[in-house]
Amino acid sequence: MNGRWDQKGLPHKGWSCDDVIDLGSDEAMDDSDYATCKMCGQERVRYVHVMSHPDLSESISVGCICAGKMNGDYEGAKRRETTLKNKAARKAKWLSRKWRTSMKGNPFINVDGQNLGIHKSKTRWGYRIGKNFGPDLYPTVDEAKLALFEAYWQKINSDDQENSN
Numbered sequence: 001m002n003g004r005w006d007q008k009g010l011p012h013k014g015w016s017c018d019d020v021i022d023l024g025s026d027e028a029m030d031d032s033d034y035a036t037c038k039m040c041g042q043e044r045v046r047y048v049h050v051m052s053h054p055d056l057s058e059s060i061s062v063g064c065i066c067a068g069k070m071n072g073d074y075e076g077a078k079r080r081e082t083t084l085k086n087k088a089a090r091k092a093k094w095l096s097r098k099w100r101t102s103m104k105g106n107p108f109i110n111v112d113g114q115n116l117g118i119h120k121s122k123t124r125w126g127y128r129i130g131k132n133f134g135p136d137l138y139p140t141v142d143e144a145k146l147a148l149f150e151a152y153w154q155k156i157n158s159d160d161q162e163n164s165n
C-alpha cells in the first residue's frame with residue numbers, strides 16, 4: 001500500500017517543511033501517542049513533519065522518510081528530527097541535573113556559559129536566562145525549570161539559525 005503517494009494530482013516534489021513536532025511526552029509512550037504518516041500510511045511516527053506545497057491549501061503530516069522524499073532533502077529532514085530528539089533527551093534529564101543554590105537560596109545552573117536561574121515571587125516561581133526574566137510565573141519549582149528549559153532551547157536554536165545564515 002502506497003497511501004497518498006498513489007493519489008492522482010498530489011505532487012510528489014516541491015514540498016517544504018513548516019514544522020517538526022515531537023508527539024512524545026516525558027512519560028513512556030504507548031501506541032496511541034504515535035501518528036501515522038499521511039503520505040504512505042505506514043510509518044509509526046513520533047516526530048511529525050508538517051509539509052506544505054505552494055499548489056495546495058492543506059498541509060500534510062508525515063514521517064521523516066516521506067518528508068525527505070517530498071522536499072528532496074532527506075538529510076535536512078533527518079537533521080530537524082535529530083534536533084528534536086536531542087531536545088527530548090536534554091529535557092528528560094533537565095530536572096535531575098545538578099542545580100546549585102544561590103546565596104539568596106534560589107536554584108540556578110550554568111549551561112554552555114549561560115547562567116540560568118529560578119526565583120520565588122511570593123508563592124510562585126519564575127525563571128531567568130542571564131539577566132532576562134521570563135514573562136510568566138509557575139506554581140512549582142519544577143514547572144518553572146521546565147519553562148526555563150523551553151525558553152533556553154528556543155534561544156539557543158534561534159541563535160544557531162542566525163549564525164548559519
Ligand SMILES: [Zn+2]
Nearest residue numbers: 037040063066
Ligand atoms: Zn511516510
